Structure formats: C-alpha cells, structure tokens
Amino acid sequence: MEKEIIKTGKLPQIDFESKATYQSEVIELPISLPDVNITPPNNDQYQLNLNVNQLIYDGGHTNAALEEKTASLKTQQKQVEVNLYQLKERVNQLYFSILLLQEKKALLLAKKNELASTLKEVNAGVKFGTLLPNSESVLEAELLKVDQQFIELDKDKFSYIKSLSQLIGENISSEITLDNPEISLDFNTEINRPELDLFKLKKSQIKASEKLISKKNSPKLLGFATGGYGNPGLNMLDNSFQAYYLAGIKLKWNVFDWNSNKKQLKSLQVNKEIIDTEQEVFELNTSIELTKHESEIIKISEIIESDKEIISLRKKILKTSASQLKNGVITASAYITELTNLYEAENNLKAHYTQLLYSKANYNTTKGTKN
Numbered sequence: 001m002e003k004e005i006i007k008t009g010k011l012p013q014i015d016f017e018s019k020a021t022y023q024s025e026v027i028e029l030p031i032s033l034p035d036v037n038i039t040p041p042n043n044d045q046y047q048l049n050l051n052v053n054q055l056i057y058d059g060g061h062t063n064a065a066l067e068e069k070t071a072s073l074k075t076q077q078k079q080v081e082v083n084l085y086q087l088k089e090r091v092n093q094l095y096f097s098i099l100l101l102q103e104k105k106a107l108l109l110a111k112k113n114e115l116a117s118t119l120k121e122v123n124a125g126v127k128f129g130t131l132l133p134n135s136e137s138v139l140e141a142e143l144l145k146v147d148q149q150f151i152e153l154d155k156d157k158f159s160y161i162k163s164l165s166q167l168i169g170e171n172i173s174s175e176i177t178l179d180n181p182e183i184s185l186d187f188n189t190e191i192n193r194p195e196l197d198l199f200k201l202k203k204s205q206i207k208a209s210e211k212l213i214s215k216k217n218s219p220k221l222l223g224f225a226t227g228g229y230g231n232p233g234l235n236m237l238d239n240s241f242q243a244y245y246l247a248g249i250k251l252k253w254n255v256f257d258w259n260s261n262k263k264q265l266k267s268l269q270v271n272k273e274i275i276d277t278e279q280e281v282f283e284l285n286t287s288i289e290l291t292k293h294e295s296e297i298i299k300i301s302e303i304i305e306s307d308k309e310i311i312s313l314r315k316k317i318l319k320t321s322a323s324q325l326k327n328g329v330i331t332a333s334a335y336i337t338e339l340t341n342l343y344e345a346e347n348n349l350k351a352h353y354t355q356l357l358y359s360k361a362n363y364n365t366t367k368g369t370k371n
Helices: 002-010 061-085 088-127 134-168 194-215 260-326 332-367
Strands: 013-022 044-057 220-231 242-252
Touching: 002 061, 061 194, 088 134, 088 260, 088 332, 134 332, 194 260, 260 332
Parallel strands: none
Antiparallel strands: 013 044, 044 220, 220 242
C-alpha cells in the first residue's frame, strides 16, 4: 500500500480551486487618451481553476523512495520472523516438559502395577498367617499415594498443554500423547539464525536511505496546465467572465539545504556502525550459548550411561527384597523403599533422556537448524 502511494507521485496531480477577492486598488493607466475610454478592472474578482501537474523528471527520487520503502518492508517482515523465532525456545521448554510428564506417568503406572501385584501376594500371606496384617496396610497406603501422584501429573500436563496451545495458536487436546522426536546434530555447521538476515536487511535499508537522500535535492521538471473561468480572465482589462487556459513547464531545484543531507548521511553511518556492533555481539553470545549446550549434551550422555548401571543394580536389589517380603524376612516398608529407589532411578533415566533431547533441540534452535 505504501509503495503504491509513492508511485502516485509519477501520476498527474489534479486539483481544483476557487476564490473570490475584493481589492482595495486595481490597475489603472496613468495616462488618458483622447476618445479612448479604458475601464479599469473591477475591485471584486472571481476565479475557478482546474490545475494539472505532471512530473516529467525528478532525478530518480521516486525510484529511490520505492527502493527505500521496499527495503523497509522487508526489514519489518524479517523482524516479525525474528520475534516469532525467539518463541521457539519457550515452545521447546513446554513440549519437553509435557514429554517428561508422560514418561513419569508411564513409570508411575508400572510402579502401581508392581505394588498391586505384590499386594495380592501379601494378602495371600496374611490369609495363611505367614505375614503380618500390617504389611497390607503399608502397601495400600502406598497405592493411595501413587493415585495422588497421578492426579498431580495430570493437572501439570493440562496446564502445560494449555500454555503450549496459547503459544502456538492451536487447540491441543489434553489427551494428546507426544512423541519423542528424532533430533540430529551437526556441531560443525555455521549459525543460520533469522537475526543474521535481519542485520543484512537493516544495512540494505540504510543503503537505500543513503541513495534516497542523495536524490533528495535533484532537479525536478514538471509540466503544468491550468484551465479556468473567472472575472477577469487573462485579459485584465476585460471586465467580464471569461474562460482561459495556460500551459507550460517548470523546473524546481533546491540548490542549498544548509548541509541537511550531509548530516542525515552522517547519522545513517552511525546507525550502520551500531548494527555492525549488534551483529558482532549477537554472534559472540550465540557462540557462547552453543558451547554451553554442547557441554550439556556431552555431560547428560555420560550421566545416562551411569543411570543404566544404577537401574540394573536396583532391579536386582528389588527382586531380592520382593522374595524376602514374601518370606517375611523384611517388612513391607523396607520393600517399598527399594521399589521407590528403583522408580526414582528409572525416573532419573527418563528425565535425563528428555533433558538430552531438550538440550539437542535448544542447540539446533540456537544455531538456527531445523530439528
């Protein structure tokens, strides 16, 4: 729309004007001639004019204005893209938070099934007098605690899904099950963020502005025509309403602007230097952030290997504890402690897996690589 407005500068400019005036004095001849009676113009005068102006040449000012406006619009569009891109990290956070809650719920369900199975065996032991009734109560209380944790996980997931829906502008069902994404990494590729394109476009806009300023004082050649009806017309000595017209060309040239253009160009140069500095700072901060993500990915990968060993040992301990509980060697509380230890170890593994995916996603987001 703004570009179309600029283009209208090359179209004929048409305006209509009318005026009525009263003059305290009018033209009179300072001499009198025998037998010649020259009537001076009336003090009251009236005019209706239709004026047409056509730009013939403006030294490239209109084209430069179009180029500057095009550069400005591209910069604005890229700024919108940058603003939206900066929401990606928040989307990543919500997505992987929901994913982690799903993993926790799956582990909690496995824990509940294990408790329910053990409770059946304990019930049989109590029935036949090999185990104390208290063992049943301990396991039942733990099952109630697990049900409470289900409620908490469901409420948290609903909250995160609602936030994610608002962020991406799409309605997401609270029953949705998110998948673990496949995320590949390339530590050697260059940064490909939209901010870098924005810096380039800002510099291009400054270049276009410099060109526009250089054309600002170019001479302008215009053709014009005026058609009118008034009293008097072009013949000032004819006191009657007359139709008239005139046409011609005119040249406009601002030969001195008190160094206004020079000052504007200097201001643009300062802005360009600021953009260069902003780009350098952005690239440095991004590089530091990538190094941080890379270190985090390596660290979590090592922790995951340790988690696997811990889980293997915890499963052996739980298997022994389950056998001891059935034989009345340990209490139900001792068994629950070992079951909880295994649950927490598996929870840690899932959390670290999700954290690894989250760090990989953030690495790619920081670099500008699609996940």
